Amino acid sequence: MTENDTWQGKVAIVTGGSSGIGLATTTALVASGANVLITGRNADKLAEVAASNDQIEALQIDSADVTSGQQIVEAAMSRWGRIDLIVNNSGAGQLLPVGEYDAEIIAKISAVNVVAPSQLVKAAYTALKESKGAIVNIGTAVSRNAAPMLAHYGATKAALEHLTKSWAVELAKDGIRVNTIAPGPVKTGALTGFMGLPEEMAQQVETQEAAQVPLGRRGVTSDIVPWILRLGSSENEWLTGQVLTVDGGWSLRS
Known part of the structure; x- marks a missing residue:
């Protein structure tokens, strides 16, 4: 079975799908034959991505909205009838x-990193049970060590890892697999985006992080996306509850 056969006609939801890892994941899924619903807050970015391919549907919504999970699932089911x-x-x-x-x-921070995924999983439970689908959470290698001034980001992503393991056990009876990818420093624009750093400071952080990575560079989205598709694929039938750190060895530094 080819990768295109694996994803042909399948439906994925990618939150934060208009930029960074989310956009790269969306692009890869569509290229492999899947239909993708992306979400985000920036209407212009969402519209641009959706206009690039008729297999992409966009929904402008803030994940912090407590009703976001239900709205996202309803949009996907209305368009394609499955998840x-x-x-x-x-x-x-x-x-x-x-x-x-x-x-x-x-x-x-807690609403986006913990509550929103929980509400989306709840809303999609019936559809995922029907398809024996998969959930891939995006954590962070920041959670591997102390994170001064990023404590709540790291703590809430660590909570998402715990949810991953708990959901994996609870949903196993329904054939739903749940795993997490924990990326290290990846070039996505997040430092100047949701972290809100000035450009000069972001460049300093990028240089510092690159020097800390044993494999010698910051990551790029193509280092992460293949693992998301692999963990999300229906061909991966016996791997669940795992947290895969993809960071060039960054979290192993002393």
Whole structure:
């Protein structure tokens, strides 16, 4: 069976699908024959991606919206009538020293990184059970070590890893597999995007991170996407509850 046969006619949901890892995943899925519903907050980016291929449907929505899960599933089911894969890729984080902790910011990070995936999985449960589908959560290698000023980003992504393992056991009886990819420093624009760093500071961080990676460079989306498709594929029938760190050895540094 070829990769195109594996994904032909299948339906995936990719949150945060208009940029970075989400966009690269969407592009790869469509090239392999899948239909993809992408979500995000930027209407222009979503429209641009959706216009590039009629296999892509876009839904402008904030993952922090407590009703987002149900709305996303309804949009996918209305268009294609099935769901085979969910990629929980949307993420939130912010540099936050202890002296600047803000309850609203922490709640927003938690809403996007923990609550939103939970609500989406709940909403998609029946459809995934029918298709014996898969869930691939996008965590972070930041969770592997202490993360000063990124504590809540790391903590909420660590929570997503725990959810991965718990869902894997709970949903195994339904043939639904759940795994996580934990990327290291990847060139996605996240530093100036949801992290909100000025361009100059982001460049400094990128240089510093590249120097810390044993394999000698920051990652690119093509280092991550093949693993997402592999874990999400129906051909992968006996791997669940795993967290795969793809970071060039970055999290192993002392």
